[in-house]
Amino acid sequence: xxxxxxxxxxxELLNDFKIEAAEHLQAIVDGLLKLEKRPGxxxxxxxxxxxxxxAHSMKGAARAVNLTRVEQICMSMESVFHEAKNKKRALQPxxxxxxxxxxxxxxxxxxxxxxxxxxxxxxxxxxxxGEIESLIKSEKKKSGISLFKPSIHKGKTDKEEAAEKRxxxxxxxxxxxxxxxxxxxxxxxxxxxAETIRVSAEKLAQLLRQxxxxxxxxxxxxxxxxQLNAALNNGDNGLQKIAxxxxxxxxxxxxxxxxxLLAIKKTLxxxxxxxxxxxxxxxxxxxxxxxxxxxxxxxxxxxxIDRSILDEMKDPLIHIIRNCIDHGIETRDERLKVxxxxxxxxxxxxxxxxxxxxxxxxxxxxxGIDSKKLVNAAIKSGMIKRSAxxxxxKQEKLMLLFKSGVSTSPFITDVSGRGLGMAIVEExxxxxxxxxxxxTKAGKGSTITITLPQTMAMFRGLLVxxxxxxxxxxxxxxxxVIYLKPEDxxxxxxxxxxxxxDESLALVNLSDVLAISDxxxxxxxxxxxxVLIIQVSNRKIAFVADEVLDEHEGIVKTxxxxxxxxxxxxxxxxxxxxxxxxxxxxPELAExxxxxxxxxxxxxxxxxxxxxxxxKDSILxxxxxxxxxxxxxxIIEASGFRVSTAVDGMExxxxxxxxxxxxxxxxxxxxxxxxxxxxxKIRDDNQLTDIPVVLxxxxxxxxxxxxxxxxxxxxxxxxxxxxxxxxxxxxxRLI
Amino acid sequence: MNEQDxxxxxxxxxxxxxxxxxxxxxSNFITAVTFxxxxxxxxxxxxxxxxxxxxxxxxxxxxxxxxxxxxxxxRGTVVSALNLKxxxxxxxxxxxxxxxxxIVSDGTMTMGIVADGIEGNIMISKSTLSNPPVTVxxxxxxxxxxxxxxxxxxxxxxxxxxxxxxxxxx
Numbered sequence: 001x002x003x004x005x006x007x008x009x010x011x012e013l014l015n016d017f018k019i020e021a022a023e024h025l026q027a028i029v030d031g032l033l034k035l036e037k038r039p040g041x042x043x044x045x046x047x048x049x050x051x052x053x054x055a056h057s058m059k060g061a062a063r064a065v066n067l068t069r070v071e072q073i074c075m076s077m078e079s080v081f082h083e084a085k086n087k088k089r090a091l092q093p094x095x096x097x098x099x100x101x102x103x104x105x106x107x108x109x110x111x112x113x114x115x116x117x118x119x120x121x122x123x124x125x126x127x128x129x130g131e132i133e134s135l136i137k138s139e140k141k142k143s144g145i146s147l148f149k150p151s152i153h154k155g156k157t158d159k160e161e162a163a164e165k166r167x168x169x170x171x172x173x174x175x176x177x178x179x180x181x182x183x184x185x186x187x188x189x190x191x192x193x194a195e196t197i198r199v200s201a202e203k204l205a206q207l208l209r210q211x212x213x214x215x216x217x218x219x220x221x222x223x224x225x226x227q228l229n230a231a232l233n234n235g236d237n238g239l240q241k242i243a244x245x246x247x248x249x250x251x252x253x254x255x256x257x258x259x260x261l262l263a264i265k266k267t268l269x270x271x272x273x274x275x276x277x278x279x280x281x282x283x284x285x286x287x288x289x290x291x292x293x294x295x296x297x298x299x300x301x302x303x304x305i306d307r308s309i310l311d312e313m314k315d316p317l318i319h320i321i322r323n324c325i326d327h328g329i330e331t332r333d334e335r336l337k338v339x340x341x342x343x344x345x346x347x348x349x350x351x352x353x354x355x356x357x358x359x360x361x362x363x364x365x366x367x368g369i370d371s372k373k374l375v376n377a378a379i380k381s382g383m384i385k386r387s388a389x390x391x392x393x394k395q396e397k398l399m400l401l402f403k404s405g406v407s408t409s410p411f412i413t414d415v416s417g418r419g420l421g422m423a424i425v426e427e428x429x430x431x432x433x434x435x436x437x438x439x440t441k442a443g444k445g446s447t448i449t450i451t452l453p454q455t456m457a458m459f460r461g462l463l464v465x466x467x468x469x470x471x472x473x474x475x476x477x478x479x480x481v482i483y484l485k486p487e488d489x490x491x492x493x494x495x496x497x498x499x500x501x502d503e504s505l506a507l508v509n510l511s512d513v514l515a516i517s518d519x520x521x522x523x524x525x526x527x528x529x530x531v532l533i534i535q536v537s538n539r540k541i542a543f544v545a546d547e548v549l550d551e552h553e554g555i556v557k558t559x560x561x562x563x564x565x566x567x568x569x570x571x572x573x574x575x576x577x578x579x580x581x582x583x584x585x586x587p588e589l590a591e592x593x594x595x596x597x598x599x600x601x602x603x604x605x606x607x608x609x610x611x612x613x614x615x616k617d618s619i620l621x622x623x624x625x626x627x628x629x630x631x632x633x634x635i636i637e638a639s640g641f642r643v644s645t646a647v648d649g650m651e652x653x654x655x656x657x658x659x660x661x662x663x664x665x666x667x668x669x670x671x672x673x674x675x676x677x678x679x680x681k682i683r684d685d686n687q688l689t690d691i692p693v694v695l696x697x698x699x700x701x702x703x704x705x706x707x708x709x710x711x712x713x714x715x716x717x718x719x720x721x722x723x724x725x726x727x728x729x730x731x732x733r734l735i
Numbered sequence: 736m737n738e739q740d741x742x743x744x745x746x747x748x749x750x751x752x753x754x755x756x757x758x759x760x761x762s763n764f765i766t767a768v769t770f771x772x773x774x775x776x777x778x779x780x781x782x783x784x785x786x787x788x789x790x791x792x793x794x795x796x797x798x799x800x801x802x803x804x805x806x807x808x809x810r811g812t813v814v815s816a817l818n819l820k821x822x823x824x825x826x827x828x829x830x831x832x833x834x835x836x837x838i839v840s841d842g843t844m845t846m847g848i849v850a851d852g853i854e855g856n857i858m859i860s861k862s863t864l865s866n867p868p869v870t871v872x873x874x875x876x877x878x879x880x881x882x883x884x885x886x887x888x889x890x891x892x893x894x895x896x897x898x899x900x901x902x903x904x905x
Contacts, residue, residue: 008842114843116897213811469795514797559796559806562815562846564904567798572806572813580794580808 010065014113017065019200021110024058026277027051028077029103033280036096048091052081058106069125070109073102076129083136098131100281201307204268211260212555218257219554219576221250265306265455272350272360273301275310275317282318283346286325291706292332293343294325300350305358306455309432313360313452316428319421320362320448321346328366328446338443340365358454363447369440371397378403381733398438402426425450427587433457459556459573461583464532465547467511472552472573472583479535481548483528498542500533505542507531508593513543514568536590543593556583568592617735618642618659622652622666622678623696632665632696632727639728649673653681656688662735665727668697668704676711683712692734694727763861765880767889769854770837772820776887778859779848783839783892787853790816790836800903804849809838815903816847819890822901823875841896859883874900 329344864881
C-alpha cells in the first residue's frame with residue numbers, strides 16, 4: 001500500500017537477526033558441548049576457534065541492529081575464547097556452566113527481541129559479563145598446550161615447557177593414529193549440511209495458505225454443481241452440458257490442487273536435526289541434575305518431516321528423555337552392581353517405515369519399566385479400579401505410563417514425578433495424528449516408539465448445528481451418532497445420563513455447554529434428537545445437538561493474531577458457500593461439560609464427595625521471608641485451604657505439636673531450624689511422621705534434592721514455579 | 736452580467752488563484768481514515784489501515800469477550816471483527832448499520848474494526864489535538880491518541896495493535 005516505514009524496516013532487520021542469531025547460538029552450544037568432553041588438544045583447538053568465530057560474528061550482527069545487551073555478552077565470550085585461542089589461558093571444566101548460562105541468556109534475549117518485556121535485567125547481564133571477564137583476569141597465566149590442563153606448572157623454565165610441548169604433540173600423534181578419536185574429530189567439525197535454500201517459513205506458510213484457498217474454490221464448484229443438479233431435477237435439460245463441464249473442471253482442479261499442496265508441503269518439511277540439535281544439551285543438563293553419566297547415540301537426523309509436526313515434537317522429546325534419565329537409567333551404584341557400564345546409554349533413532357510414516361525410537365539401557373508399579377500408581381491416582389487392573393494386558397499396563405497423574409516416582413519435583421510429562425507426550429503425538437507405544441525388558445531397558453505422519457493430514461469434521469449456529473466436530477473423535485428418544489434419558493442423582501452399551505455417559509446439551517442456548521432460536525426440532533458420542537482420551541460424553549448435517553474436509557485455520565485462544569474452540573474452517581465455521585476443541589469442551597452443572601460423572605449414593613466440602617484441609621507454611629510467605633499464603637488460600645504460618649522451622653515444630661495440619665510447605669534456608677532439619681524432626685516424631693512435607697526453595701540441585709529426599713520430604717518445588725499451579729497440584733496429590 | 740461585475744469576478748478569481756499554497760510540514764500532521772461509530776466520529780492512522788471491506792458472513796464465537804463480534808474470512812485468513820464501543824464501554828445508541836470492516840494491521844497483529852460507515856481521509860495537525868475527556872474508561876483513554884477541535888476521536892492504532900489487553904487468550 002505504502003512504502004515501508006522505518007519501523008517496518010527495523011522489524012525486518014530484527015527478524016533476519018533472529019534467524020542468524022539462532023544459528024550462531026546453536027553452533028556455540030554445540031562447540032561448548034564437544035569441548036566439554038575434552039576430545040584432545042587438536043580438536044579442542046579447532047572447537048575453540050569455532051566458538052570464538054561464532055561469538056564474534058554474533059557480536060557483529062547484534063551491533064548492527066543495535067542490540068547492545070546481546071553484544072555485551074557475545075563480546076565477553078569472545079574475549080575469553082580469544083585468550084584460549086592464543087593459549088594465554090586454559091579452559092577449565094568449571095567454566096562451562098558459566099558459558100551455558102551466557103548462551104541461555106542470549107537465547108532468552110533473542111526470543112524476546114519483539115517483546116516490550118525483558119526478563120533479563122541489565123544488572124544480571126553486567127554481573128554475567130563481569131564473571132566471564134574475570135576468568136581472563138584471574139588466570140592470565142601460561143599453560144600447557146592441552147587447553148584444559150590447569151596451570152599448575154607455573155614457574156617452569158622455557159626448556160621444560162618446550163619439552164612438555166613435544167611430549168604432548170607426540171601424544172596427539174598417538175591419539176590420531178587411533179581410529180576412535182578421528183571419528184570424534186569429524187564430529188567436531190561443523191557438519192556440511194545438505195544443500196538448502198533459506199526461505200523464510202512465513203513466506204512458505206503464505207504459499208501454503210494460497211494453495212489452501214484453492215480448496216475453497218474446489219468446494220465452491222462442488223456447491224455450484226449441487227445447485228445445478230437441483231435445477232436439472234426440475235426438468236431443465238439444457239443444463240446437462242454445463243454440469244458435465246463443471247464436473248470435468250472439478251476433477252482437473254482437484255488433481256492440480258493435490259499436486260500443488262503436496263509440493264508445498266514438501267518444501268515445508270525440514271530434517272529432524274533442527275530439533276535434535278537441542279538434545280545433547282538437554283542430556284548434559286539432565287545428567288548433571290540427576291547426577292548420572294549419560295552417553296548418547298543419535299541417528300537418522302536427516303529424516304524429513306512437516307515443520308508443524310516437528311514443532312509439536314519438542315516437548316514430547318524432552319519429556320521422554322527426562323523420563324529415561326530420571327526413571328530408566330539407574331544410579332551409578334546400581335549400574336555397578338549389575339555390571340553395566342557406568343554411563344547409561346540413550347539412543348535416539350529416526351527412520352521412515354514402509355508406509356512412509358516417520359518413526360522415532362528412544363531407548364535407554366536402564367532398569368526397564370515396572371508395570372506393577374505403574375498399575376499401583378494408576379490405582380492410587382484413581383485412574384483405574386483395582387478390580388479392573390487384573391484384566392489389563394501387558395501392553396495396556398505399560399500404556400498407563402502415558403496417563404495423566406500416573407507417576408511411580410515417590411518424590412515430586414517441579415519437573416518430574418507429577419505424572420504429567422508422559423501424558424503430554426501422548427496428547428501431542430495424537431494431536432498430529434501419530435501414535436505412541438512402549439516396550440520394556442526388566443533390567444535391560446525400555447524403548448518408546450513414536451510413529452508420526454510425514455505431513456499434516458486434512459481435517460475431517462461433522463457439521464453440527466447447536467441452537468442457531470454451526471460447528472465442526474472432528475470426525476475421528478465421534479464414536480457414534482445416535483438419535484435420542486425421551487425415554488432413553490436416565491436421571492442419576494439429578495444428572496441426565498445416557499446408557500451407551502453398558503456405560504452410563506453424561507448427557508449434555510451442546511448449546512448449553514457453549515452458552516448459546518438462550519439465543520432466540522425456536523427449538524422446533526423435537527425428539528428424536530441427534531446425540532454425538534464423543535471420545536476424548538478415555539472419557540466418553542454424549543452431546544445433544546440440534547442437527548447433524550454432513551461431513552466436510554479441509555484445513556483448520558487459526559482464529560487470527562488477535563484471538564490467540566477462545567475457550568472450547570480450536571480454529572475455524574471455510575466451507576464451500578463462504579461460511580466460516582468454528583471447529584470445536586473437544587478436550588476443552590469435555591472439560592467444560594464436566595464443569596457445567598448438568599454433567600457430573602455418576603457417583604454412587606453415599607459417595608465421598610460430601611465430606612471434602614465442609615472440612616477444609618489446613619496447611620502450615622514455613623518461610624522466613626515475609627513476601628514469599630504472603631505469596632504462598634495467597635496461592636494456597638485461593639485454592640480453598642486454611643493456612644497457618646511460621647517464620648522458621650522451630651516455630652513450625654511448636655505449632656505442629658499444638659495443632660493438626662494436613663500438610664507442611666517449608667522453605668529450606670531459615671534461621672534457627674532449616675527445612676531439612678524440620679523435615680527430619682517431623683519424620684522422627686511418631687505423631688507427625690505421616691504429614692506430607694513439600695520443600696520450596698530457590699536452589700535446584702541434585703544435591704539439595706537428595707538431601708530433601710533423605711530427610712523425608714515428599715516433594716520439592718522451585719520458587720518462582722509455584723504460581724503456575726505447580727504447588728497446588730502437588731498439594732492436591734499429596735493430601 | 737455587466738462589465739463591472741465581470742471585472743470584479745475576474746479579480747476575485749485571480750486573487751483566489753494566486754494565493755500561495757503554504758508548504759505543509761508532514762511531520763506535524765497525521766493522515767487518518769475517518770469512520771463512524773454512530774453517533775460519533777473516529778479517526779485512525781492511515782498507515783495501519785490495510786483495506787476496508789463490506790462485512791458479510793460474520794461468524795459469532797461463543798465464549799469470546801463481548802467486544803469480539805465474531806470472525807470473518809479475509810483473503811484466506813481468519814480476522815476477528817471487533818466492536819470498539821463494547822471495548823471502550825460506550826453506550827450503543829440507535830439503529831446502526833455496522834457493516835464496514837476496516838482491516839487494521841502492523842504486520843504482526845491484524846484485527847478488523849467494525850464501523851457504520853467510512854467517511855474518508857483527513858490530515859490532523861498534531862498541535863490541535865487535545866486530551867480525551869476524563870469521563871472515558873481507562874481502556875479507552877489508553878487507546879485514544881487525542882481529540883480534534885471538531886470532536887473527532889483519533890485512535891492510537893500502533894498502541895492498540897501492540898496492547899496485550901486486545902488479545903484474547905482464554
